Amino acid sequence: MVSTPAPAQPRRQYDTHDVTNQPPALTPYDASEDTALLEGLRREGAGWAEEDVRQIGLRAGSAEAQEWAEQANVHEPVLRTHDRYGNRIDEVDFHPSWHHLMRAAVAEGLAATPWAEDRPGAHVARTAGGLVWGHTDAGHGCPTSMTYAAVPALRAQPELAKIYEPLLTSRVYEPGLRVPTEKRGLLAGMGMTEKQGGSDVRTNTTTAWPTAEPGVYQLRGHKWFTSAPMCDVFLVLAQAPEGLSCFLVPRILPDGSRNTFRIQRLKDKLGNRSNASSEPEFDGTVAWLVGPEGRGVKTIIEMVNCTRLDCVMMSATLMRKTLVEAGHHVRHRSAFGARLVDEPLMRNVLADLALESEAATTLTLRLAGSADRAVRGDAGEAAFRRIATAVGKYWVTKRGPAFTAEALECLGGNGYVEESGMPRHYREAPLLSIWEGSGNVNALDVLRALRREPGTAQALFDELALAQGADARLDAAVTRLEGLLATGSESGARRLVELMALTLQASLLVRHAPSAVADAFCATRLGGDWGHAFGTLPDSADLDAVLDRALPGGS
Numbered sequence: 001m002v003s004t005p006a007p008a009q010p011r012r013q014y015d016t017h018d019v020t021n022q023p024p025a026l027t028p029y030d031a032s033e034d035t036a037l038l039e040g041l042r043r044e045g046a047g048w049a050e051e052d053v054r055q056i057g058l059r060a061g062s063a064e065a066q067e068w069a070e071q072a073n074v075h076e077p078v079l080r081t082h083d084r085y086g087n088r089i090d091e092v093d094f095h096p097s098w099h100h101l102m103r104a105a106v107a108e109g110l111a112a113t114p115w116a117e118d119r120p121g122a123h124v125a126r127t128a129g130g131l132v133w134g135h136t137d138a139g140h141g142c143p144t145s146m147t148y149a150a151v152p153a154l155r156a157q158p159e160l161a162k163i164y165e166p167l168l169t170s171r172v173y174e175p176g177l178r179v180p181t182e183k184r185g186l187l188a189g190m191g192m193t194e195k196q197g198g199s200d201v202r203t204n205t206t207t208a209w210p211t212a213e214p215g216v217y218q219l220r221g222h223k224w225f226t227s228a229p230m231c232d233v234f235l236v237l238a239q240a241p242e243g244l245s246c247f248l249v250p251r252i253l254p255d256g257s258r259n260t261f262r263i264q265r266l267k268d269k270l271g272n273r274s275n276a277s278s279e280p281e282f283d284g285t286v287a288w289l290v291g292p293e294g295r296g297v298k299t300i301i302e303m304v305n306c307t308r309l310d311c312v313m314m315s316a317t318l319m320r321k322t323l324v325e326a327g328h329h330v331r332h333r334s335a336f337g338a339r340l341v342d343e344p345l346m347r348n349v350l351a352d353l354a355l356e357s358e359a360a361t362t363l364t365l366r367l368a369g370s371a372d373r374a375v376r377g378d379a380g381e382a383a384f385r386r387i388a389t390a391v392g393k394y395w396v397t398k399r400g401p402a403f404t405a406e407a408l409e410c411l412g413g414n415g416y417v418e419e420s421g422m423p424r425h426y427r428e429a430p431l432l433s434i435w436e437g438s439g440n441v442n443a444l445d446v447l448r449a450l451r452r453e454p455g456t457a458q459a460l461f462d463e464l465a466l467a468q469g470a471d472a473r474l475d476a477a478v479t480r481l482e483g484l485l486a487t488g489s490e491s492g493a494r495r496l497v498e499l500m501a502l503t504l505q506a507s508l509l510v511r512h513a514p515s516a517v518a519d520a521f522c523a524t525r526l527g528g529d530w531g532h533a534f535g536t537l538p539d540s541a542d543l544d545a546v547l548d549r550a551l552p553g554g555s
Contacts, residue, residue, distance in 0.1 A: 032057025040365030046121030139275030271427030395501030
């Protein structure tokens with residue numbers, strides 16, 4: 001008889017659904033826990049708003065607000081052109097989460113509120129609030145940005161501003177199409193681009209002809225990219241008898257009837273999915289002239305300056321948000337026997353991202369400070385704002401897509417999965433380099449400013465001179481910049497604007513950031529000691545100092 005061998009002792013059993021080596025949920029977290037942001041807020045004259053910004057940051061990082069953001073992007077806006085009886089209504093339905101985000105943003109003063117506050121630093125406070133509230137969803141930042149930007153343009157027609165400005169600067173979000181003056185708060189959009197022109201708005205074919213009522217026109221045409229079509233009023237460019245002009249178009253007319261605003265379709269966009277972008281058609285649409293006939297571009301240019309600042313702000317926000325996500329992941333994930341955050345190469349990547357994020361945030365708040373002082377009559381700051389906003393718009397938004405891709409990669413395969421949230425941020429990033437003018441448009445705008453407004457170049461160099469002698473690499477870069485300015489060729493515009501942006505960021509960091517941050521930035525962005533990917537900081541860089549400053553709770 002053959003004996004049966006004793007069964008082998010089973011190896012330790014694991015439940016197949018045990019979860020190990022995965023990070024815990026990031027939420028709740030404080031989106032305002034950002035040293036560079038809080039320092040910039042105080043430096044640019046809005047330290048009085050710090051407590052409010054911190055409260056916004058706590059709310060932005062809450063599980064509730066993060067869920068609103070996810071749901072607003074999962075449940076995209078739906079166009080309803082007609083009601084059940086066949087009547088044209090042209091409405092867009094949004095998920096309740098969109099309305100929660102909008103209500104919070106408007107209540108926190110992130111739309112046009114600063115224009116109603118006679119307090120130095122009000123525009124800086126709004127920008128700082130946007131830098132932290134933007135940790136939720138980028139899409140609803142579009143209508144708040146356009147509402148903010150509409151006020152200075154509308155002031156070109158004081159009688160209209162008297163009616164609409166108090167409602168645009170309100171902290172009350174009141175959705176739904178009704179007579180504007182019967183609501184407690186309004187949102188504004190813009191309609192500039194058309195199929196045949198894009199940024200070349202002077203080729204617009206939408207026409208405007210005057211009616212018997214002074215200042216009132218009728219429009220006919222088709223706009224190509226008009227976001228947030230459920231706003232109450234829109235600033236629109238159209239060809240009047242004296243040339244391209246700016247008009248105010250309400251969705252609902254004073255008598256309660258619907259203005260002709262036929263939404264042909266919603267755009268199927270790469271990102272920014274929570275926000276509806278549309279193609280409206282005008283056909284006898286009633287509009288009020290804003291500013292002189294034939295001066296549409298001049299009237300609306302102040303609106304563009306404001307929305308370009310918000311493009312920089314939103315790019316800086318995406319950088320910070322994805323850096324926080326990446327830092328949280330690598331702190332709690334291990335590979336090959338060590339936490340990822342302790343691996344030298346991973347620390348190099350994070351530190352490099354942290355440098356880029358701090359430079360973007362610091363520049364954003366400097367631009368907000370210049371805007372705040374410019375609207376209060378500072379001519380030097382107005383000249384600086386004119387050129388530096390275009391420079392920042394070009395460079396910071398250009399860096400955003402590469403940054404978000406690298407941050408996503410820190411999460412490995414987890415980052416490539418929708419539920420991580422990183423793909424949404426990655427798809428969002430390219431929009432900001434396109435909206436309000438692509439890279440080429442902004443680079444050419446810088447050349448235009450240099451040629452037509454010589455004071456802008458002086459304002460930029462006056463700013464750079466504040467850091468003169470503090471770092472030899474920065475001084476050398478400023479000398480190179482002076483050489484490029486002497487040529488000023490159109491084909492070299494991108495190279496010129498890139499160097500402008502880097503010297504400006506470096507000068508701000510040299511003056512205001514710790515030496516470890518400024519030194520690493522100058523070495524890699526100006527000194528040539530760098531590689532072509534993030535994570536190529538030299539061995540001399542103090543990675544610990546950079547990360548301890550940048551990551552919530554330290555590295």
